[in-house]
Amino acid sequence: MAIAYSDKPFKVRLAESEQDTFMQKAVAKAQDAQWTKRTASRNELGHWEQWRELGQQIRQHVVRYLPDYLEEFADNAEKRGAHVYFARTDKEAAAYIRELAERKHVQHVVKSKSMVTTEIDLDQELLKIPGLSLLETDLAEFILQEDDWDEPTHIVFPTLHKNRDQIHEIFAKIGYKGDNDPQHMARFAREYLRASFLKADMGITGCNFAVADTGMVNLVTNEGNGDLTMAIPPTQVVVMGMERLVPSLKEAEVLDNMLARSAVGQKLTSYCSFSSVAATGESDGPTEYHIVIVDNGRMNALGGPFEEVLQCIRCGACLNVCPVYRHIGGHGYGSIYPGPIGAVLSPVLRGYKQFGDLPFASSLCGACTETCPVKIPLHSLLIKHREVMMNELHMDTGLNKVTYKALGLATGTPAIFHMGISVDHSMTALLSHHQEPTAQNYFMGDGIMSKLPFILGGWTVIRDMPRPPRAKDNFRSWFKQHKQLQEAGR
Amino acid sequence: MNDNREAFLNAIAEKSGRPRHQLQDHPFQPLNDLPETTLAGKSPAELLALAKQNSEAVHVTFLTSAQADLPAALSAYLANQQPKTLLLPTDERLAQYGLSDWVKQVTPTPQYWVPGASREDNLNAAATADVAIGCADMLLAESGTITVATTPGQGRAFHFLPTHYLALVPASRIVPRSRQAMDYYDAELKAGRLTTSNINFITGPSNSGDIEMVLVVGVHGPLDMTYLVVTDA
Numbered sequence: 001m002a003i004a005y006s007d008k009p010f011k012v013r014l015a016e017s018e019q020d021t022f023m024q025k026a027v028a029k030a031q032d033a034q035w036t037k038r039t040a041s042r043n044e045l046g047h048w049e050q051w052r053e054l055g056q057q058i059r060q061h062v063v064r065y066l067p068d069y070l071e072e073f074a075d076n077a078e079k080r081g082a083h084v085y086f087a088r089t090d091k092e093a094a095a096y097i098r099e100l101a102e103r104k105h106v107q108h109v110v111k112s113k114s115m116v117t118t119e120i121d122l123d124q125e126l127l128k129i130p131g132l133s134l135l136e137t138d139l140a141e142f143i144l145q146e147d148d149w150d151e152p153t154h155i156v157f158p159t160l161h162k163n164r165d166q167i168h169e170i171f172a173k174i175g176y177k178g179d180n181d182p183q184h185m186a187r188f189a190r191e192y193l194r195a196s197f198l199k200a201d202m203g204i205t206g207c208n209f210a211v212a213d214t215g216m217v218n219l220v221t222n223e224g225n226g227d228l229t230m231a232i233p234p235t236q237v238v239v240m241g242m243e244r245l246v247p248s249l250k251e252a253e254v255l256d257n258m259l260a261r262s263a264v265g266q267k268l269t270s271y272c273s274f275s276s277v278a279a280t281g282e283s284d285g286p287t288e289y290h291i292v293i294v295d296n297g298r299m300n301a302l303g304g305p306f307e308e309v310l311q312c313i314r315c316g317a318c319l320n321v322c323p324v325y326r327h328i329g330g331h332g333y334g335s336i337y338p339g340p341i342g343a344v345l346s347p348v349l350r351g352y353k354q355f356g357d358l359p360f361a362s363s364l365c366g367a368c369t370e371t372c373p374v375k376i377p378l379h380s381l382l383i384k385h386r387e388v389m390m391n392e393l394h395m396d397t398g399l400n401k402v403t404y405k406a407l408g409l410a411t412g413t414p415a416i417f418h419m420g421i422s423v424d425h426s427m428t429a430l431l432s433h434h435q436e437p438t439a440q441n442y443f444m445g446d447g448i449m450s451k452l453p454f455i456l457g458g459w460t461v462i463r464d465m466p467r468p469p470r471a472k473d474n475f476r477s478w479f480k481q482h483k484q485l486q487e488a489g490r
Numbered sequence: 491m492n493d494n495r496e497a498f499l500n501a502i503a504e505k506s507g508r509p510r511h512q513l514q515d516h517p518f519q520p521l522n523d524l525p526e527t528t529l530a531g532k533s534p535a536e537l538l539a540l541a542k543q544n545s546e547a548v549h550v551t552f553l554t555s556a557q558a559d560l561p562a563a564l565s566a567y568l569a570n571q572q573p574k575t576l577l578l579p580t581d582e583r584l585a586q587y588g589l590s591d592w593v594k595q596v597t598p599t600p601q602y603w604v605p606g607a608s609r610e611d612n613l614n615a616a617a618t619a620d621v622a623i624g625c626a627d628m629l630l631a632e633s634g635t636i637t638v639a640t641t642p643g644q645g646r647a648f649h650f651l652p653t654h655y656l657a658l659v660p661a662s663r664i665v666p667r668s669r670q671a672m673d674y675y676d677a678e679l680k681a682g683r684l685t686t687s688n689i690n691f692i693t694g695p696s697n698s699g700d701i702e703m704v705l706v707v708g709v710h711g712p713l714d715m716t717y718l719v720v721t722d723a
Contacts, residue, residue: 030703050522061518066506067499068513074495080687086498139709140700157700164702182701186709193710198617214679216689224650224696224711230688231646232613242502247518249679253672254525264699267544267633268668271711272691274675279687281605281642283612295498302506 002090002121003350005151006334010357017332023153023161027329030160034320037265038371045261055258056375058251059311062243066302069212069245070293076215081277082289086242090120090296097204097237098125100290104235106202107131110193112219112226113138114206115155115314116294117239118336119349122204123149135196137225139189146170153330155337156263156316161329193225203233203286207240208313209255210291213248216274217291220256222264230275236286242293243310249274255313258373262315297349305384309344311374316341318368318378324361333358340368340378344385352389359385404455421476424468432467446470529632529666537631537664538719545634548694549707551716552634554661557723561592564623564656567716568596571654573620576600580643583625587658587720605642613647622652622712626659628674629717632667633693636717639675640688649690655712657692660723 006013017023042048062069074084087093101109109126111117111134123145126134136145140159144150147170152158159167168180171188178184205226209218217238219226230236246252252274260266278285301307319325319339330338335346335355343358359382368378410416425446432447447467452460459465471477503510532540538554545552555563568576578584578600584593593600601615616622624644626636636657640646649655665671668691678684696711708714 026702033703046528047524050524054520054522054524057521058518064508065513065516067502067510070502071495071499071510072513084495086494088494088498088501137710138700139698143700157703159700160703164704167701182704183706185701186698186706190708190710194617197710198613214676222696223698223709225709227646227650227690228710231650234609242498249672249676250525250669251518251520253668257668266548266693268630268635268691268693270548270693270696272635272668272693273688275646275688277687279640279685282640282645282687283603283605283607283609283642284645284647285640285687293498295501299501299505302502303508307506 003119003336003346004334004354005336006331008334010334010361013332013334014328017328020161020329020331022163023329023331024327026160026163027326030154030157031320031326034265038262038317038320041261041265041267044267045257051254051258052373052375054254055313055373056311058246058254059313059374060308062245062247063307063310066243066245069247070242072212073210073215073245074291074293076213077210077276077291078215080215080289082215082291084291084293086293086295088295090294093120093239093292093294093296094122094125096292097122097239097290098129100235100237101126101129101132101202104202104288106235107133108196108200109134109202109204110137110197110200110225110229110233111135111141111204112206112221112229113141113158114204114239115336116206116241117204118152119296120239120294122239133196135193137193137197137229138221139186139223139225142189142193143167143170146174151331152336153338154316154319155314155339155341156319161331197228197232200229200233201235203229203236205229205236205238207238207244207291208259209246209252210240210244211249211252211274212245214274214276216249216276218246218252218256218272218274220259220269220272222266222270224271227271227273230273230286231284234286235288236290238289238291240291240293242295242298259313259315262313262317262371262373301348305388306344306348306381308376309341309348309381311376312341312345313374314341315373317371317373321367321371323363323365323367328361333361340382341376344376344378344381347385347389352385352393356389356393359383359389421468421474422471425470428467446473525667525669528669532631532666534661534664537666538661538721540631541629541634541664541719544632545629545694545717548634549697549714550634550694551714553716553718554721555718557588557720560587560589560658560718560720563718564589564592565596567656567718568621571621573654574598575618575620577603577615577619577622577648577652579603579624579641579648580605581625581641583658587723603643603645603648612645613651616645616647616651619652621654621656622648623656623658624648626657626663626717628663628665628671629659629719630667630671630691631664634717635668635691635693637671637675638690638692639684639686640690641686646688646690649692650711652712654714654716655695656716656718658718658720661719661721662723664719
C-alpha cells in the first residue's frame with residue numbers, strides 16, 4: 001500500500017463513506033472520547049499554550065537545520081554500529097530493505113506499526129521474496145493484514161472503521177474459537193503473534209524521533225510489540241521520514257509528552273524507548289542495525305509555503321477534531337495520511353494531480369490548527385494549497401472564474417453590493433420554499449433554498465441555504481436601527 | 491558513510507535555500523523551562539503520594555515496603571501469583587536491597603538473565619517466565635512510569651516477555667517527571683558512565699484500544715505490573 005491506496009475518484013470515495021454509517025458512528029464516538037481525554041491530560045499538565053510554543057520551536061529548529069541534524073544523527077548512529085542509508089524515493093528505500101533481507105536470507109519478519117513503511121509499500125516488496133513470512137504485530141495492523149490488507153482509516157487508530165463482529169470473523173479464519181469480547185480477541189492475537197516474535201530473524205520499526213546527539217531511535221507504543229521487535233530479532237531495520245529528528249534526549253522527552261497527550265490523552269504511552277545497536281555484553285537487541293532515512297517527496301516542502309507541515313509529530317489530534325473527517329472517515333481521503341494533516345501533506349508528497357481534491361475537504365473551521373501540539377497552521381496551509389494549485393494547474397478558466405469575478409465585482413463595489421442586498425430577497429423567490437418550522441429551521445422563516453446554481457450548488461448538495469431576509473429585516477438594517485436607538489439612549 | 495548521504499544532505503540545503511553547517515553557531519536554546527519547573531519543589535512524601543496515585547491510574551498495583559520487610563513482601567507477591575517459573579536479573583541491586591539470602595531460598599527456584607549467555611537462552615528464560623522481578627532505575631511521579639536501562643544482566647526482553655512483572659525501585663529515586671530521568675540518562679551517556687544500547691520508560695502494563703476503542707490491558711507485554719517502592723532505599 002503506497003501513499004494513495006485508492007484509484008477511485010474523490011466523489012466516489014465520499015459517496016461510499018457516506019453510506020458507511022458504522023464508520024461514522026465509530027468516528028464520532030472516538031472523536032468525542034478523545035476530546036475529553038486529550039483536554040483533560042493537557043489541562044492537567046498546565047500552561048499548554050507555552051508547551052505548544054516549545055514544541056513548535058523544537059520542530060522548527062530541526063527543520064531549519066535539517067541537514068546538520070541528519071549528519072550529526074547519522075555520525076552518532078554509525079559510531080554505535082548502525083548502517084545509515086538515505087533514500088530519495090519509496091522504491092529506493094523498499095529495494096534497500098528487500099536486498100538486505102535477501103542477503104541475510106531472512107525468513108521471518110515482524111513489524112511494528114509504522115506509517116512510513118506503509119508509505120513506501122514495504123510489506124508488499126518484502127513478500128515478493130519466496131518463502132518469506134511477514135507479520136504486522138500491532139493489533140490493529142495485524143487485523144488489517146489478516147483482512148487481506150484492508151486500508152487503515154486513522155493514523156493512530158487504523159481499525160476505527162471495524163466493529164468487533166467483523167474482527168471476530170477475521171480472527172475465526174485463522175483459528176480463533178472464542179467470542180467477540182475485545183479482551184479475548186486481544187489475548188488470541190498475543191498468543192498467535194508471540195510464536196512469530198520468537199522465531200523472527202528481522203524486525204522492522206518506524207521511528208518517532210531520531211536523537212541527533214546520541215544516535216538513538218525513540219519509539220513510543222502502547223502494546224509492547226515495538227519493544228519485542230527491537231529486542232528479539234538479531235537484525236533490525238528502522239525506517240524514518242527525513243524530518244523526524246530531535247537535537248537531544250531532552251527534546252525527545254518534551255515531544256513524547258506532548259505526543260502522548262495529543263494522540264491518546266495519556267501522560268506517556270506505556271512504552272517509550274530509546275535504542276540502538278546491542279552494546280557489548282548485551283545478549284538481546286539487534287547486532288545488525290539499519291536505519292533508512294526517507295525523502296519520498298518531503299523535500300518538496302522545504303523552503304516553500306508548506307515547510308511547516310514537516311513539523312508534524314503524527315499525533316492525529318487534527319483528525320480527532322475535524323468535522324470533515326467525522327463525516328467521511330479516513331477512507332474518504334484515499335491517502336494513508338487522512339484528515340487535515342493528510343490533506344496538507346499528501347499533495348506535498350505526491351502532487352495535485354493525485355491529491356488535488358483533498359485541500360477542498362475542509363470547512364476551514366480552524367479546529368485542526370487550534371489543537372495541533374506543534375502549531376502547524378493547518379487550515380491556512382489548506383487555503384495556500386488551493387491558491388498554489390489554481391496557479392500551477394492553470395485551473396478554473398471557465399464559468400467558475402467568471403462567477404468569482406462577478407462576485408468580486410459585486411462585493412467590492414458598494415453601489416452594486418447595496419443594490420444586491422436590497423433585492424436578494426425578491427430575486428430568490430423562485431428558488432425558495434417553506435417548511436414547517438422546527439427547532440432546526442426556526443430562524444429560517446423566510447424560507448430555504450435546496451438547489452442553487454453554479455458554484456453555489458456545492459453548498460446545497462448537502463445542506464439547505466436560508467433565503468435572504470427582506471431588506472428591512474437584514475442584519476445591516478437591524479444594526480443601523482439598533483445603533484440609532486443606542487445613540488438616542490433608548 | 492554511504493555515497494548518497496552527501497547528495498541527500500546537499501539536496502536538502504539546496505531545496506531549503508539554507509546552507510549546511512550553520513548549527514554550531516545556532517544551537518537549540520529552549521524558549522521556556524516548563525520541562526524542569528513543572529511539578530518542581532515537591533517533597534519526597536508528596537512525590538511518593540503522587541507516584542502512587544498516577545501509577546494506580548495506569549492499572550499498576552503499587553506497593554511499598556521497608557528494606558527489612560522486602561523478602562516478606564516479595565514472598566507475599568509470589569504467593570499471590572503462584573508462578574511456576576520466576577526470572578530475576580543478574581544485578582548487584584538485589585544484594586543492595588538485602589535479598590541475597592531470599593533469592594537462594596525462594597520458590598520457585600529463579601532463573602536468571604545471565605550476562606554472557608546466548609541470545610536464545612536468555613530469551614527463552616524470559617519467554618517462559620510467569621513472573622519477572624526487575625530492578626528499575628527511577629520512578630516518575632507524574633506519569634507512574636518506571637525507567638530501566640538495558641544491562642548485560644537485565645536485557646531488553648526481560649521487561650517485555652514475562653507474563654507478570656514486578657519492578658523494585660528505591661523511594662530515593664522517585665523524581666517528579668520524565669525530564670529529571672532524561673537529564674540523568676543524558677548526563678550518564680555523555681560522560682561515558684552508562685554504555686547501554688537501550689533505555690525504556692514503562693508506564694503500566696501493555697494495553698490497546700484497537701478494537702472499538704475498548705481498553706484492553708495486557709497485549710504483547712506483561713499482562714499486569716506491580717511497582718514495589720523500597721521506602722528506605
